Amino acid sequence: MSPPSANPRQSGSTIQPVIEIRADNYLGNFAGVYSGDDYGRLRSFLDGVGKALDNLYPNVPVKRGPLPLLRKKGTYTVADITELLDYMVSPEDHGLPMIFTKVYDGIHGNYHFNGKVTKKKAQWTISKEEAKQLMRDAIDQHMDVLTAGTPDEGWQAWYIAANANKVIGDTVEGSVPIFTIQLQVSKEFNRISYHGYPDQRVLGTGVGKTKKNLD
Numbered sequence: 655m656s657p658p659s660a661n662p663r664q665s666g667s668t669i670q671p672v673i674e675i676r677a678d679n680y681l682g683n684f685a686g687v688y689s690g691d692d693y694g695r696l697r698s699f700l701d702g703v704g705k706a707l708d709n710l711y712p713n714v715p716v717k718r719g720p721l722p723l724l725r726k727k728g729t730y731t732v733a734d735i736t737e738l739l740d741y742m743v744s745p746e747d748h749g750l751p752m753i754f755t756k757v758y759d760g761i762h763g764n765y766h767f768n769g770k771v772t773k774k775k776a777q778w779t780i781s782k783e784e785a786k787q788l789m790r791d792a793i794d795q796h797m798d799v800l801t802a803g804t805p806d807e808g809w810q811a812w813y814i815a816a817n818a819n820k821v822i823g824d825t826v827e828g829s830v831p832i833f834t835i836q837l838q839v840s841k842e843f844n845r846i847s848y849h850g851y852p853d854q855r856v857l858g859t860g861v862g863k864t865k866k867n868l869d
Contacts, residue, residue, distance in 0.1 A: 672729040673720070673750075675738065681706045684735040690725070706735055707742070714743045727806040728752050728841040752801060754839075756790055756846045762836070763849030766823075776825040776852040785822065789835050789850045792816040796861040800846075803863070804839045812837040813865045815856040823852025830854050834865065 672689040684706075688699045703720055719742065723730060730750040732738045741750055767785075771777050778785045792814050793800070804810040814835040821829045835850035860868035 673723055673738070674729055674731045674753075675733075675735055676731065677734045679734040679736055681710065681735050681739075703735070703738070703742075707739055710736070710739055711743050716742050717745060718742055718747060723750065726841075729844050749801070752841065752844060754797075754844050754846045756793060756848060758786055758789075759847050759849040763851075766849075766851040771824050771826060773826050776823055776830075776854065778823045778852060779829070780822050785833075785850070788816070788818055788822065788833065789848055792835060793837065793846060793848060799861050799869075800837070800839050801841070804841055806841050808842070809838045809840045810863070812839060812861060812863055813868065814850075814861045815853065815859045815865075815868055817859055825852055825854040827854040832856055832859070 672687055674687045675684045678685045682702055682705075684699070684702060688696055690696065700720055707716065720738070729752065731753045732741075732750060738750070741748075765775050766778055767782055768775075769777055780788075795816075796814055800812060803812075814837065816833060816835070818831045818833060820831055822833055823830055830852050832853050833850050834853040834856050835848055838847040840846075856865065856868075858868055862868040
């Protein structure tokens with residue numbers, strides 16, 4: 655599966671990182687999007703973050719500042735400024751949540767919805783919408799691994815094999831509950847392109863960068 659095309663936020667040829675704060679709270683009116691391509695807004699944001707830190711954590715050392723976050727690729731989303739400040743002073747660096755858009759790859763995926771079972775083209779027997787939801791749910795279960803194992807730039811290929819615990823498709827060897835998803839993941843573009851198919855050949859379930867190495 656070739657990496658899909660995308661139109662990321664750009665300043666010239668440089669992809670800009672973004673922190674999105676979804677709501678204001680008692681610490682101030684911080685709701686909005688802050689990116690490296692708007693220096694004035696970014697400077698005001700950083701000044702406000704410093705004042706909020708002084709108010710909420712006057713005697714707590716900052717473990718990680720906002721500038722490294724704003725140098726990263728992709729969009730990082732928090733509920734409000736308190737969640738960002740908690741991250742900055744926390745002794746554990748679990749990262750900030752990235753919001754990915756999942757895009758179904760119909761060019762490859764629709765071959766598995768035509769009802770014609772062949773050795774290379776197993777067929778879903780559930781509806782396309784149900785199959786897509788199964789795939790999205792399986793992707794969500796492995797987001798920590800996908801995020802940690804995908805580089806900041808470019809696209810990373812992944813495979814996920816999952817058990818639906820019911821028959822979801824037909825193969826040349828009969829009906830199966832197991833399906834495989836092929837993904838391309840990009841932190842730059844906050845996108846996941848995916849398609850999948852019932853699979854009688856996969857040896858286990860899990861996630862991996864190759865179909866033979868699923869954990």
